[in-house]
Amino acid sequence: MKNFFADLSMNKKLGLFAFVLGFLALFAGSPYHGSEATVNAKELALIVEKEVDHVSVQTLADWIIQGKSDFRLIDLRSEKDFAEYHVPFAENILLSGLDQSNLQHNEKIILYSDGGIHSAQAWMLLEAKGFKGVYILRGGLEEWKDQILFPRIPENPTPAQVVEFAKTKEVSKFFGGTPQSGATLEAATPKLSMPKLDAPAGAQSKAPPAKKKKEGC
Amino acid sequence: MIAPFFKYGLFGEDISLVVAFITGIGFGFFLERAGFNSAKKLAAQFYFTDLTVFKVMFTAIITAMVGLYYLSVIGFLDLSLVYLTPTFLLPQVVGGLILGFGFVIGGYCPGTSCVAVSTGRIDGMVYLGGIIFGILVFGEVFPLVSNFYVSTSMGQITLPQITGLPYGLLVFLVVLMALGGFVGAEWIEKKMASKKAGASL
Numbered sequence: 001m002k003n004f005f006a007d008l009s010m011n012k013k014l015g016l017f018a019f020v021l022g023f024l025a026l027f028a029g030s031p032y033h034g035s036e037a038t039v040n041a042k043e044l045a046l047i048v049e050k051e052v053d054h055v056s057v058q059t060l061a062d063w064i065i066q067g068k069s070d071f072r073l074i075d076l077r078s079e080k081d082f083a084e085y086h087v088p089f090a091e092n093i094l095l096s097g098l099d100q101s102n103l104q105h106n107e108k109i110i111l112y113s114d115g116g117i118h119s120a121q122a123w124m125l126l127e128a129k130g131f132k133g134v135y136i137l138r139g140g141l142e143e144w145k146d147q148i149l150f151p152r153i154p155e156n157p158t159p160a161q162v163v164e165f166a167k168t169k170e171v172s173k174f175f176g177g178t179p180q181s182g183a184t185l186e187a188a189t190p191k192l193s194m195p196k197l198d199a200p201a202g203a204q205s206k207a208p209p210a211k212k213k214k215e216g217c
Numbered sequence: 218m219i220a221p222f223f224k225y226g227l228f229g230e231d232i233s234l235v236v237a238f239i240t241g242i243g244f245g246f247f248l249e250r251a252g253f254n255s256a257k258k259l260a261a262q263f264y265f266t267d268l269t270v271f272k273v274m275f276t277a278i279i280t281a282m283v284g285l286y287y288l289s290v291i292g293f294l295d296l297s298l299v300y301l302t303p304t305f306l307l308p309q310v311v312g313g314l315i316l317g318f319g320f321v322i323g324g325y326c327p328g329t330s331c332v333a334v335s336t337g338r339i340d341g342m343v344y345l346g347g348i349i350f351g352i353l354v355f356g357e358v359f360p361l362v363s364n365f366y367v368s369t370s371m372g373q374i375t376l377p378q379i380t381g382l383p384y385g386l387l388v389f390l391v392v393l394m395a396l397g398g399f400v401g402a403e404w405i406e407k408k409m410a411s412k413k414a415g416a417s418l
Contacts, residue, residue: 015396021283022392025385031289031296032384 037128044127053123054138055110057147061171064088071108076118077141085194087112087144088175095122105131112137112144149177149195220294245332254336256324263321266409268402279395286388301373308366323347 008016047053063071064087075082075090082092093101095118103109109131111119119136126134137144146152151172153165169179176195219225223233251273252258261267288294320326325333325344333341359366376391377384 011399015399018279018283018392019396021287022279022389025283025286025388025392028287028290028385030384031286033289033292033295 037125037130039124039128044124047127053135055135056138057144058171060087060110060137060144061148061175065171065174071110072103073110073112074103074122076111076113076122081114087141095125098122098125103131106133107131108133108135110135110137112140115140115142148172148175150180151177152180220288221298224295224298244328245335248329248332249336253329254333254338254341256333256338256340259326259329260321260324264409265405266413268406271402272399275395275398279392282388282391286384301375303373304371305367306369306371308368311365319347 073087073090075086075092076095079092111122113119119140123134123136151168154161172179258267259270262270289296323344327348330341330344334345376387
């Protein structure tokens with residue numbers, strides 16, 4: 001056997017090598033690692049049209065305050081932006097990293113980016129990969145800043161709005177924000193500083209994971 | 218998973234040109250080493266007296282195929298990101314025939330003509346001049362043929378997609394095809410050589 005191999009010419013050895021590699025390929029499986037996906041365009045269009053895939057910043061804030069932990073909040077911005085500020089309990093996953101992330105198909109996933117574009121694109125990618133419980137934070141971090149961190153009371157507020165704003169203020173303070181009262185509008189506010197990254201006291205840890213009823217289907 | 222390097226952003230457009238330059242020089246070097254700077258050797262392909270072109274090209278194909286396949290299987294390369302030339306069946310058949318005619322008549326294909334030029338062959342220089350002239354003519358008449366140029370579009374398709382066979386099986390079949398081709402080519406070469414020896418006696 002040894003002689004047989006040694007007697008072969010270089011070309012025949014290479015040919016034999018190619019044959020062995022080719023033969024092993026029969027059992028080595030597919031070279032694609034599932035980075036391609038197909039979508040049901042109609043189904044997606046309906047979801048988008050009915051906007052059942054959106055979560056408002058107020059709802060998210062309420063969930064965090066209530067200590068819900070049945071969802072995963074994904075920050076799609078760059079690591080640098082993430083380090084500067086992110087919504088409490090958010091995880092940082094880049095768009096290109098979604099493929100290799102440890103997200104599970106049965107999890108409730110809430111995506112946010114600066115505006116809404118990247119999260120919408122990520123939503124599309126995840127839907128195409130068969131994730132069913134994916135939601136977009138409406139308006140993204142911009143909206144989070146406007147509505148939660150630095151809310152403003154409207155000019156000449158109605159009594160109802162005043163009551164509403166009192167609640168908003170509490171929410172804002174919980175997240176370390178600075179509510180803008182009507183009097184100190186624009187000119188008086190030089191630069192709004194983002195809150196520190198420490199988790200708000202008392203959130204999440206105390207409450208047992210509350211079961212949120214399934215949405216969607 | 219880190220390859221393809223360009224698509225994962227390991228380098229930009231400018232570095233990619235440098236990479237292309239180095240790869241191109243390497244490609245040319247090995248074409249020259251295989252003797253492909255000689256029009257006589259290349260044209261002999263079509264008279265079945267010397268099938269080196271066939272053997273070299275098919276070797277390159279299965280080497281690349283097996284390499285890409287196993288690199289993807291072990292997860293070093295994302296095969297779905299590797300660029301595939303889209304298939305336009307009819308225009309590419311016609312284009313292939315035209316290139317084949319040019320190959321027999323001129324004795325070079327585009328790559329080997331560049332190799333011939335770099336080794337100082339005058340016929341290679343004339344051939345390269347012809348290529349440039351041909352590109353100009355094609356550019357001028359393109360509006361007339363543009364409809365045909367984009368007809369029978371099939372997109373970026375691969376053999377596993379067309380045949381529905383498992384990828385690994387196709388790798389094996391193509392390797393078998395190549396090995397069979399090599400044996401057949403050697404046989405034909407021998408046969409033509411003995412015929413030639415008989416004729417010259």
